[in-house]
Amino acid sequence: MIRSAVVSDVPVIHAMIRELAEYEKVPHEARATEEQLREALFGERPAAFAHLAVTDEGEAVGFSLWFLSFSTWRGVHGIYLEDLYVRPGLRGGGHGKALLRELARICGERGYERLEWSVLKWNEPTIAFYEALGARPQDEWSVYRLTDGALAELGGA
Numbered sequence: 671m672i673r674s675a676v677v678s679d680v681p682v683i684h685a686m687i688r689e690l691a692e693y694e695k696v697p698h699e700a701r702a703t704e705e706q707l708r709e710a711l712f713g714e715r716p717a718a719f720a721h722l723a724v725t726d727e728g729e730a731v732g733f734s735l736w737f738l739s740f741s742t743w744r745g746v747h748g749i750y751l752e753d754l755y756v757r758p759g760l761r762g763g764g765h766g767k768a769l770l771r772e773l774a775r776i777c778g779e780r781g782y783e784r785l786e787w788s789v790l791k792w793n794e795p796t797i798a799f800y801e802a803l804g805a806r807p808q809d810e811w812s813v814y815r816l817t818d819g820a821l822a823e824l825g826g827a
Contacts, residue, residue: 671723671724671725671726672721672722672723672724672768672769672771672772673721673722673724674719674720674721674722675711675719675720675721675722675733677708677711677712679720679722679730680704680707680708680711680712681704682722682730682733683707683711683720683722683730683733683735684702684703684704684707686730686732686733686755686757687700687702687707687735687753687755688700689755689757690753690755693755693758694790694793711735717737718735718736718737718752719735719736719737720733720734720735720736721733721734721769721772721773723756723765723766723768723769731756731757731760731763731765732754732755732756732757732760732765732766732769733753733754733755733769734751734753734754734755734769734770734772734773735751735752735753736749736750736751736752736773737749737750737752738750738782739784739786741783741784744783744784746781746782746783747780747781747782748777748782748783748784748785748786749773749776749777749782749784749785749786750786750787751770751773751785751786751787752787754766754769754770754787756769766799767799767803770785770803773785786808788813
């Protein structure tokens with residue numbers, strides 16, 4: 671079952687973000703606190719949204735965390751999927767596909783024309799999963815990022 675996250679889900683979402691960072695071999699980069707997540711997801715002006723995959727008993731086994739994007743070419747919003755994670759022992763049970771299906775449903779319901787995300791090039795099992803769903807890499811684009819010192823320097827700090 672897929673459901674929208676509620677405030678009381680923040681600790682489990684935070685824990686799964688830490689698990690995802692471990693899986694991606696960068697645990698030191700996952701610095702978000704539960705309070706930051708609570709504010710981002712449920713504050714006065716939410717910046718992101720989350721869904722949980724839960725068992726029949728209500729145990730959270732995976733999550734998606736996403737935010738709205740906007741296409742100047744299409745003139746409408748889209749969804750950018752920041753994180754999709756299913757706990758290792760429960761992969762292959764349809765939870766990841768169900769989370770993506772829910773986001774695709776939201777896109778259709780709201781008139782959004784894109785559902786996009788990034789995946790690490792070494793993560794072959796995940797790439798195979800996405801491609802089996804019909805997703806295709808956007809090889810003509812490269813992602814660039816400014817963080818930490820370079821971001822501060824450019825911003826004049």
